[in-house]
């Protein structure tokens with residue numbers, strides 16, 4: 106099955122390289138930020154040096170106390186503290202700005218790409234997991250770059266500069282400090298690998314947890330009506346437990362490495378005091394140098410200890426970054442020919458299926474050897490038992506998917522060579538349940554044609570003979586439709602979908618007729634609106650109602666992925682066969698909208 110790449114196989118360095126490639130802004134002004142980091146670090150080292158100078162020359166100098174020198178050193182230290190503070194602020198601000206700009210680009214790219222992923226892939230990958238990859242995974246990277254990144258940068262610089270100055274004062278003490286930290290430093294690689302694996306699991310569990318939580322939220326009505334709250338709750342509990350376990354394991358590892366850091370710094374500090382005093386007795390080191398050393402050790406200890414925390418954040422961020430890059434690595438298998446795309450000929454479109462076959466990934470063929478021609482401007486109804494391939498036929502027609510074999514042509518042009526923009530403008534599919542956004546009726550209708558103003562929408566409503574319906578609504582076009590349109594009745598939602606389609610003004614209209622029953626008055630309205638909508642265009646309707654098939658110029662009958670009959674309704678009724686059986690069942694169920702025989706209605 107086609108799935109979205111996890112990105113887990115991408116190495117840490119490659120993640121960094123590719124991450125920078127996707128967010129080039131992250132490199133912007135890096136030199137300036139680095140310069141500020143150097144300035145801040147140097148400023149920090151100046152303070153212990155000033156302390157040492159004050160002690161050894163200003164207070165304990167050969168000529169007694171030198172107040173002038175002490176005062177100058179105090180000014181130097183104050184300036185150094187000020188410079189460190191200002192440069193830290195500027196560096197943090199710059200890092201924050203570039204990180205957020207760069208990651209906004211990454212988020213946008215990943216989010217756009219989700220839309221370009223084939224419908225098939227979107228079905229196989231849980232949407233909640235996908236959402237977590239575009240949101241919380243990117244947040245991890247952002248947090249690290251802004252907070253951990255600064256720490257990492259300053260830590261490395263601080264350790265280097267502290268070591269150099271320490272060596273200048275006493276090589277023996279420097280060696281002691283390094284020996285104390287050696288076990289921790291040499292185990293960093295080990296911890297990095299373990300943390301990387303542990304946080305990879307954590308990120309995956311976050312995705313699964315979000316999927317488990319968001320699915321029942323979206324399908325709340327189903328959960329309630331089927332009384333499966335406890336089963337749903339059990340699934341959510343399970344995913345939360347799994348996340349908690351993964352997270353605890355990862356945190357446990359962090360705790361071990363952090364404790365090692367504590368032991369090392371304790372050893373270093375104690376050693377510096379003991380060895381420093383001992384060296385002092387032998388006149389190998391001055392009291393000012395020992396004091397300066399104590400300061401410098403803290404400059405060394407701090408970064409190495411927080412280094413483990415930085416490492417943890419880095420692993421978490423890299424795991425998140427990989428997963429986001431994984432989305433971008435998943436090829437969009439519907440290639441948009443883009444600017445070189447061919448345009449469709451003007452006017453109503455002819456449809457040609459040329460020996461078309463299709464199978465969903467890993468599944469059996471669901472369309473076989475379909476060769477059909479539909480004249481421009483005709484009205485065709487597609488019928489067949491459930492699972493016979495009608496929806497698949499419609500998806501290939503609108504290029505929501507590409508045919509496995511054979512060619513689909515619109516107006517004589519291979520659909521694969523038509524630019525997406527042109528295709529989506531000229532070919533519109535009205536699904537059974539059009540998705541309505543939680544906004545006004547006007548805003549929802551405007552999805553049909555971006556840029557349409559209220560008057561355009563009103564005109565479309567009038568064209569479809571729905572003006573009185575609109576007037577009957579309490580707030581007209583400003584009526585709010587509620588989440589997914591739940592404040593409207595099923596029939597009214599269909600009307601909005603038809604207004605949307607009319608605004609889009611396509612040359613090929615593909616309709617998946619709704620099966621939900623609506624009251625007779627609305628039924629008449631929908632029928633009338635449909636009549637007007639189809640006029641002058643080629644229309645292909647997946648039909649579930651007898652009247653739709655009766656009113657069509659031609660009916661195409663699918664059975665097990667093949668077209669088994671075709672012709673006007675009356676002729677097909679006379680022929681009998683699959684259509685004869687369908688017709689008989691429609692008649693038996695009366696004129697009410699009836700699902701095709703064999704349909705398992707909930």
Ligand SMILES: Nc1ncnc2c1ncn2[C@@H]1O[C@H](COP(=O)(O)OP(=O)(O)OP(=O)(O)O)[C@@H](O)[C@H]1O
Nearest residue numbers: 228465468471489490491492493494495496497498
């Ligand atoms: N996303 C999918 N992944 C795998 N198999 C699928 C997918 N969608 C449909 N199928 C399978 O393809 C076959 C044809 O499905 P299709 O939806 O085209 O039938 P249909 O005639 O439109 O049915 P209905 O009237 O129930 O909508 C069915 O066996 C179905 O199980």
